[in-house]
Amino acid sequence: KNQVEQSPQSLIILEGKNCTLQCNYTVSPFSNLRWYKQDTGRGPVSLTIMTFSENTKSNGRYTATLDADTKQSSLHITASQLSDSASYICVVSDRGSTLGRLYFGRGTQLTVWP
Amino acid sequence: EADIYQTPRYLVIGTGKKITLECSQTMGHDKMYWYQQDPGMELHLIHYSYGVNSTEKGDLSSESTVSRIRTEHFPLTLESARPSHTSQYLCASSESKAALAKNIQYFGAGTRLSVL
Numbered sequence: 001k002n003q004v005e006q007s008p009q010s011l012i013i014l015e016g017k018n019c020t021l022q023c024n025y026t027v028s029p030f031s032n033l034r035w036y037k038q039d040t041g042r043g044p045v046s047l048t049i050m051t052f053s054e055n056t057k058s059n060g061r062y063t064a065t066l067d068a069d070t071k072q073s074s075l076h077i078t079a080s081q082l083s084d085s086a087s088y089i090c091v092v093s094d095r096g097s098t099l100g101r102l103y104f105g106r107g108t109q110l111t112v113w114p
Numbered sequence: 115e116a117d118i119y120q121t122p123r124y125l126v127i128g129t130g131k132k133i134t135l136e137c138s139q140t141m142g143h144d145k146m147y148w149y150q151q152d153p154g155m156e157l158h159l160i161h162y163s164y165g166v167n168s169t170e171k172g173d174l175s176s177e178s179t180v181s182r183i184r185t186e187h188f189p190l191t192l193e194s195a196r197p198s199h200t201s202q203y204l205c206a207s208s209e210s211k212a213a214l215a216k217n218i219q220y221f222g223a224g225t226r227l228s229v230l
Contacts, residue, residue: 004156046220
């Protein structure tokens with residue numbers, strides 16, 4: 001069964017600190033992996049997207065890594081800001097259909113305190 | 115900022131009412147999607163469309179229906195709302211050129227529906 005599991009479920013950190021969010025998946029055949037940021041009451045916004053051949057991708061203070069062999073990904077946030085408080089969702093796409101089926105994790109709820 | 119809009123943002127209605135959730139995008143995307151999301155849970159695909167006059171059901175069974183008469187418009191309708199329909203509904207769109215665009219989906223802000 002294709003699944004995407006994220007950890008931790010929730011995380012609280014102080015402003016300025018770094019943190020790392022984890023994503024494990026069993027989706028096959030794998031096409032790409034994305035990280036989305038979803039603010040409360042809003043739709044998800046894409047942060048990074050990585051294909052099989054890419055093992056790291058940065059977007060400002062966000063750095064995503066991908067190990068396609070172990071089917072693991074991480075999202076590292078550097079020097080956190082209050083505006084980073086949101087749910088971070090790991091999404092994996094398969095190659096099995098023209099739709100490019102997406103499998104969503106439940107997200108990690110990050111709270112940044114001043 | 116993605117040019118995809120959903121209205122209303124919030125809706126509270128009584129059981130048995132007919133409702134339509136609107137979704138429009140100005141990016142010329144062929145593919146459009148509707149997802150349902152409960153608090154703390156993953157998004158579930160309930161409908162999608164490859165283009166005009168194309169609609170398909172997603173993975174999660176839903177009593178809602180959709181239509182795609184125009185490229186930019188993908189409304190979702192519930193003929194008779196029930197409390198079990200209370201949820202957040204997210205609309206998304208993506209380009210058809212998957213190899214070029216990696217099928218990135220752009221999401222609207224969502225409609226939070228409460229059925230009393």
